[in-house]
Amino acid sequence: MSSTERERFLAGVHVGVLAVDGSGPAAAPLAVPIWYAYRPGGLVTVLTGRDSVKAGRIRAAGRFTLCVQQEQPPCRYVSVAGPVVAIEDRIDPAERAALAHRYLPPATALSYLAATAEQLVADIAVRMRPERWLGADFSSIAERL
Template sequence: MTFSSPESPRVAGEGSLAARLARSDGIHPPRSLSRTDQERFLAEAHIAVLSVDAGPARPPMSVPLWYAYEPGGDIVVNTSVSSRKARLLRTAGAATLTVQHGAPPYRYVVVEGGVVDDIHPAPIAVRRDIARRYLSAEGADAAVDRYDPDDQVLFVIRPQRWYSADFSGVSTRVADDPIGPAASARPVHDTGVRHGR
């Protein structure tokens, strides 16, 4: 769907597409989120879609998953050490993570990053922390305990490029909070995992 620019007469008109969307569903022409708001949004407990290069003549592998992230840190995902996802992450050394708010007004954040560490076996405390973002403490512990701990691996993904859109009409971008590639030396969130690679 294409929106006119904010300066366009079509946007200002009561019968314009943008005006009708704003009245009916609170949808406005998209704006980029500030870096601070991108990180805050990613830190919420969204279901992410992870995409990884699957090699020649294959489209990227994409799969929904749980993850952990705190602003300024790395993204942490957990999977079976024998899974296709684990194999592709090791081979590609990079991935894209997409999270979205699935109801109007829509927002999404896309992060491209490099795999900076994989830890096997995955520490159970970190696996519980990830699960507790999505389930009660009891439910999270039960979900984690279902899996053989020796079969679990953590992948640590360092954000490198950020993309986002916010259809709420509220500008959150500020001059000293630029959009664009992340700084090369980002602080690492202490998940209990040591990122020494």
């Protein structure tokens, strides 16, 4: 994939898998599914609980990796890693609503936002600047099958 194709793919709607190192010699990396937001040329943003394992590990590591994929043929994926450039303690309600509407149908998004309104004060926004990109598009292989 070209850099433009990778960025366009990452900007699409996919559930990402966030990975972050553990601390100590016995700790395994943490890898969990997560909603995210990204626009080409911008920052990757994830919302997570202030006191979550994810948040603690991200704070300690100062960086994380996000991998997104398309499982249906032709399979594609993009993995991006970089430093955390901001952790915001207050989430803009409009940003949270935009994320819910990115992943859910309109009526479901509204219900989700109402049912989880307390997350506005319980969550943080984590912003990462993409530095390392990996990606593959298996379209050419799929065409030969």
